[in-house]
Amino acid sequence: xxxxxxxxxxxxxxxxxxxxxxxxxxxxxxxxxxxxxxxxxxxxxxxxxxxxxxxxxxxxxxxxxxxxxxxxxxxxxxxxxxxxxxxxxxxxxxxxxxxxxxxxxxxxxxxxxxxxxxxxxxxxxxxxxxxxxxxxxxxxxxxxxxxxxxxxxxxxxxxxxxxxxxxxxxxxxxxxxxxxxxxxxxxxxxxxxxxxxxxxxxxxxxxxxxxxxxxxxxxxxxxxxxxxxxxxxxxxx
Amino acid sequence: xxxxxxxxxxxxxxxxxxxxxxxxxxxxxxxxxxxxxxxxxxxxxxxxxxxxxxxxxxxxxxxxxxxxxxxxxxxxxxxxxxxxxxxxxxxxxxxxxxxxxxxxxxxxxxxxxxxxxxxxxxxxxxxxxxxxxxxxxxxxxxxxxxxxxxxxxxxxxxxxxxxxxxxxxxxxxxxxxxxxxxxxxxxxxxxxxxxxxxxxxxxxxxxxxxxxxxxxxxxxxxxxxxxxxxxxxxxxxxxxxxxxxx
Numbered sequence: 001x002x003x004x005x006x007x008x009x010x011x012x013x014x015x016x017x018x019x020x021x022x023x024x025x026x027x028x029x030x031x032x033x034x035x036x037x038x039x040x041x042x043x044x045x046x047x048x049x050x051x052x053x054x055x056x057x058x059x060x061x062x063x064x065x066x067x068x069x070x071x072x073x074x075x076x077x078x079x080x081x082x083x084x085x086x087x088x089x090x091x092x093x094x095x096x097x098x099x100x101x102x103x104x105x106x107x108x109x110x111x112x113x114x115x116x117x118x119x120x121x122x123x124x125x126x127x128x129x130x131x132x133x134x135x136x137x138x139x140x141x142x143x144x145x146x147x148x149x150x151x152x153x154x155x156x157x158x159x160x161x162x163x164x165x166x167x168x169x170x171x172x173x174x175x176x177x178x179x180x181x182x183x184x185x186x187x188x189x190x191x192x193x194x195x196x197x198x199x200x201x202x203x204x205x206x207x208x209x210x211x212x213x214x215x216x217x218x219x220x221x222x223x224x225x226x227x228x229x230x231x232x233x234x235x236x237x
Numbered sequence: 238x239x240x241x242x243x244x245x246x247x248x249x250x251x252x253x254x255x256x257x258x259x260x261x262x263x264x265x266x267x268x269x270x271x272x273x274x275x276x277x278x279x280x281x282x283x284x285x286x287x288x289x290x291x292x293x294x295x296x297x298x299x300x301x302x303x304x305x306x307x308x309x310x311x312x313x314x315x316x317x318x319x320x321x322x323x324x325x326x327x328x329x330x331x332x333x334x335x336x337x338x339x340x341x342x343x344x345x346x347x348x349x350x351x352x353x354x355x356x357x358x359x360x361x362x363x364x365x366x367x368x369x370x371x372x373x374x375x376x377x378x379x380x381x382x383x384x385x386x387x388x389x390x391x392x393x394x395x396x397x398x399x400x401x402x403x404x405x406x407x408x409x410x411x412x413x414x415x416x417x418x419x420x421x422x423x424x425x426x427x428x429x430x431x432x433x434x435x436x437x438x439x440x441x442x443x444x445x446x447x448x449x450x451x452x453x454x455x456x457x458x459x460x461x462x463x464x465x466x467x468x469x470x471x472x473x474x475x476x477x478x479x480x481x482x483x
Contacts, residue, residue: 124323124327127287128323128327129329130287131287131316131319131320133313133341134345138344138345147330147331
């Protein structure tokens, strides 16, 4: 019982840092999704060179562990910027580096998810759309995309949760997120209550992940319910 | 109204269509018959610009050009003047029955929602599905789905509707409903080009039957002539085979 109240106490102490974690995640997810969309497009390009380049990008990024990506961006980017653009970006907030790293990491699986979801939509509908006079873009936007979106949703949610967890490595380059906060608490207590502190941290992550899961599955259900609003007693003739 | 001449199509080395001509007049019901792989579907897909030809000429909706010279605008003109009924229906799965029909009216023909709905409702009534407006395609039987496909095509008021084996994917007991709708359309004077294996439909409804095999038109004529006294032995053989299996 004492443990539990301690954990709750640590949750209270860690929680203010949740904004850093959420901010980093939301921005990375936002930009990463757009980036992933473009990559998915590139992977289905008619140009072989574009397909080739995007495929290489995606497989390299997918094979890079999150912590290495964060280090590469943090140590490598200033170096590149100095060499190429003669810009000194070492003074940038560290959070920017984390966001760039997570955006890159997020874009690769999202590209794959979007591509396979798009391919899963029966393409006869595209021809039907063209032959009722719609343009290719109208067919894509009105017919194919909404269906691909629903197909992609569960996998997309998985990727979001993964990103959230990879984001826990943010502290490694000195951004004070929830993990860093927890570490501080432990060292302030001279190494004491480590279990309770990290337990509290785990609890927070667990709740966020659960919330994302619930949100997505209820979105899916709402979509499916929309299809069942019709009186089921009327049998198909 | 629609004239295709010297149409050619190759896939790699293989010739799919060789020198095909077709003339469709207002009110014609033309059936295309022939063994599978004879190029019938490809033929319709080229006319409707879903596939590119390797040669040939099209005269339709104010266009008078070789296929190779069709511009994007020509292609759009052709698409907006034809209806197409697919073998696999190809209904928009994320849209209701009503929306399937109104989609082209609103998005492509720029009609108001109310006007589109009125047209769609009468088109759906015509195919006997007035009560199914709010259903989604996944809730329909094959026969119903195909009738929605037909309603979607007629609502656009096209100059000609192409049917690509509209009953081939259906269970036998559902074929009748769809054919009934097509007969009614023909009776109302709709111009139709139909690929079918339903010989009774070809015989009773069409005013011209075209028999195709191996990418060639083998024989064409009025159904009364072609079904009773075919001139070419290949036609005779095909008819004997297909009528034996019915």
